[in-house]
Amino acid sequence: MSGKYKQVAYYPGCALEGTGHAYNRSTRELGKALGLEVVELKNWNCCGAMEVKNIDPKLQTYLSARNLSIADAMGFETVMAPCNGCYHNLKKAEYDLRHDAASREVTDRLSRKAGHKTYEAGKVTTIHALDWIKDAIGEDGLRARVKNSLRGLKIANYYGCMYTRPRHIFPEKDRGPGSESTSKPHFMDDLLAAAGAENVEYPLKTACCGGAHTLSDSDTSTKLVLNLLTTAEACGADVIATECPTCHTGLEMHQVRAEKVFGRKTSVKILYFTQLLGMALGLSARRVGVQENFSDSSDLLRARGLG
């Protein structure tokens, strides 16, 4: 273990307290099992998600900046956000505050009005849960701790869109060997392979799931998700591993909807990468919240001796 990220500020975000609760639970449990500590931001607020960003982007920048300001005030240099939406928005706020004077002005004005210190770009680094495990433990460290190998489990890794797009807000990616790739992300693949899983070559790792339109144009979302699911099955995957609560919920719900509306049944299971890693480390399926998923993977996990 490198010692890096042994203790990080933790920003769960709204989804991890609701539909993505299993991700929250499994992230915390995985951290504990690996000897990593997460300290939740005190009195954190919504990152601005898609709704605020859609109406007033500078207000979204402020909302995310407030969370970064809390991390700074708590004495942290790093905040870890497992949700792609939160991670993306904190990164975007960082970018906007560095490059846009109007964003800085609005953030400063609202921060003073709200009575807290204005966040200054560059003081806190936002990382994803994948960065956290990859940099704090690494593949070798993980391999050494595996108790129940994921051997024989074929996994398609789905990263969704907001983990890598738009590329300009992720300056640390695409830096050559060791860094994450925006065109072909691999951190989740690397970690799950270290836990013994067999990753399949999945050509739709970052393809659109229509998530933002899931309510306004459900059929488009269902068709996009159905293609993600059938392609994963065609690749031979038993499981689609996710690292975002919105992707995860979208895949699960549209898997059900595809069967109801289009009569297309798919059987690939959907699990958070933190659940898979947790079980590989010997945690029970219940401990990592598998029972909270809509996608019922209990038979598969039992057959593989996991959980």
Added chain:
Amino acid sequence: MASIRTMSLDEVTARLDGMLGASDVELGADASALADQLLALSEAILEAWLTARGESPTNEAVEGFRLLALHRQGARGEPSFNACRETCRELVFHHNLVRLDPAHAEVARRLRLGVMVARHLMLFIGGKLEVAGLGEFCCAARPLRQQEATAHPTETV
């Protein structure tokens, strides 16, 4: 049969479904030609988007592929097109994979996966033709209500 360059999206879909339903023997018999066809069908999908925007689809190539040039053209002023950038690059990858070894034991599987990627491009572009904002504020991080936001700045908060 319509030439691929004048195909409607429904015709492209039918052709993709046909390729997906073909047997391994059928796919393997002329794998290189099918790989070229798959690329042309994918170009037809992007052409439909460009034509709908009133543009003339380019005949130029980027990194040797017209598909990538069409993507670049479609993405101009439309950052949500980032959402299908990797999809287009995967299509080029699958094309090359088949063309480099058309006699490979897995060529039928490789073609089928290529078709599924093309189908995703088709669904995304088809979705955007119905709801232009698809991919807009997630992949592009661009607000859909920018104008309203500018008209009513944050002062009121």
